[in-house]
Amino acid sequence: MPRNARTIITGTFVHLISRFVDGRFVFDDEGRSEYLFRLGRALASTDWVLISYALMSSHIHLGMIAGAIRLSEWLAPVHNSTAQWINRRSRSAAPKTLGHVFADRPDTDCYALPDAGSIIAYHHNNPVSAKVVTTAAESNWTSHRAYLGLDPQPPYLDVKRGLVLSGCSTDAAGRREFGRIVRRRVNQDLESIKPIEAPPEETPSSEPPSGALIQAPPPPERVVHAAALAVGTPLTEVYSRARGDNVIQVRRLAVLAWWKLGGRSLDMARELGLAPSSVSRLRQRAHGVPAEVVEAVVAEALRAA
Numbered sequence: 001m002p003r004n005a006r007t008i009i010t011g012t013f014v015h016l017i018s019r020f021v022d023g024r025f026v027f028d029d030e031g032r033s034e035y036l037f038r039l040g041r042a043l044a045s046t047d048w049v050l051i052s053y054a055l056m057s058s059h060i061h062l063g064m065i066a067g068a069i070r071l072s073e074w075l076a077p078v079h080n081s082t083a084q085w086i087n088r089r090s091r092s093a094a095p096k097t098l099g100h101v102f103a104d105r106p107d108t109d110c111y112a113l114p115d116a117g118s119i120i121a122y123h124h125n126n127p128v129s130a131k132v133v134t135t136a137a138e139s140n141w142t143s144h145r146a147y148l149g150l151d152p153q154p155p156y157l158d159v160k161r162g163l164v165l166s167g168c169s170t171d172a173a174g175r176r177e178f179g180r181i182v183r184r185r186v187n188q189d190l191e192s193i194k195p196i197e198a199p200p201e202e203t204p205s206s207e208p209p210s211g212a213l214i215q216a217p218p219p220p221e222r223v224v225h226a227a228a229l230a231v232g233t234p235l236t237e238v239y240s241r242a243r244g245d246n247v248i249q250v251r252r253l254a255v256l257a258w259w260k261l262g263g264r265s266l267d268m269a270r271e272l273g274l275a276p277s278s279v280s281r282l283r284q285r286a287h288g289v290p291a292e293v294v295e296a297v298v299a300e301a302l303r304a305a
Contacts, residue, residue, distance in 0.1 A: 040156030117166035217261035226300035
C-alpha cells in the first residue's frame with residue numbers, strides 16, 4: 001500500500017489512496033456516483049488514464065497511468081467539489097456535521113506497468129478484504145463489474161487497457177480469465193511490489209524527454225517567438241484566438257521545443273493562454289514535425305535568450 005506522497009513519474013502506473021478525515025465512513029452509493037461523475041468530468045480534460053478504482057466507505061483507491069499534467073491541478077477540484085456536495089447534504093440532514101471531508105494530501109506510489117495487474121486486482125478485492133462481500137463481482141464499489149461486462153463501462157475508465165495490463169485479452173474469454181485472476185489474488189497485498197523511486201530532479205508536472213537540455217530553459221515567450229519566426233506567422237496571430245493551421249503549427253512547435261528544453265507544461269500553457277490539457281494534446285499529436293525544425297527553434301530560443 002502507498003506509504004507517503006512521492007514524486008509522480010509520467011507514464012508509470014500510479015496507485016493513489018485518498019482517505020477521509022479521521023477515518024470516517026463518508027461514502028454511500030449516492031456519494032460514490034457523485035464522486036465518479038466529477039472524476040470522469042475532470043479526467044476528460046487531462047492526459048491521465050483511469051484504469052481501476054475502489055471507492056470504500058472511508059477511503060478511495062485509484063489506479064491510473066500518469067500524464068504530464070500535475071495531479072493536484074485536476075484532482076484537487078474533484079475532491080473540493082465532492083466535499084462541498086457532501087457537506088451540503090450533511091447540512092440538510094445534520095448541520096453540525098459540516099467540516100473537512102478529505103485528508104489534506106493523498107498517498108501516491110508509482111509502479112512499473114508490468115505490476116499494474118496486481119494493483120488492479122488488489123483494488124477490486126478491497127470490498128472482499130473488508131468483508132463487505134464474498135466475491136469481487138458482488139460489489140459495485142469498484143471497477144470490477146465493468147471489467148467483467150456485468151455493468152456498463154463508463155467513458156472515463158479504460159477497461160481494455162486494464163485487461164491488457166493484467167495479461168488478458170479484451171474479448172469475453174479475456175474478461176472471464178480476468179475474473180479468475182482476481183479471485184486467485186483475493187488475499188494478496190502490495191508489500192512485495194516495489195514502487196519506482198523518481199530521481200530528485202524530476203517534478204510532478206513534467207518529465208523531460210531523453211536528451212532534454214540540462215540548463216535552465218529560456219523564458220517561454222522566447223520559445224514562442226522562435227517558433228513563430230520558423231513558421232513565418234505574426235505573433236499577434238499566435239496570441240490571438242485564431243485557430244488557423246499556421247497558428248496551430250506555431251503552438252505545436254513551441255510546445256515541442258519547450259518540452260525538449262525541459263520546461264514545465266503549465267508554464268507554456270500560461271504563455272499561450274491554453275489549458276494544460278491542450279498543451280499535452282499538442283505534444284502528443286506531433287507526428288510529422290521534423291526533429292531538425294524543433295532543434296532549430298530550440299537553438300534560436302537559446303540564442304535570443
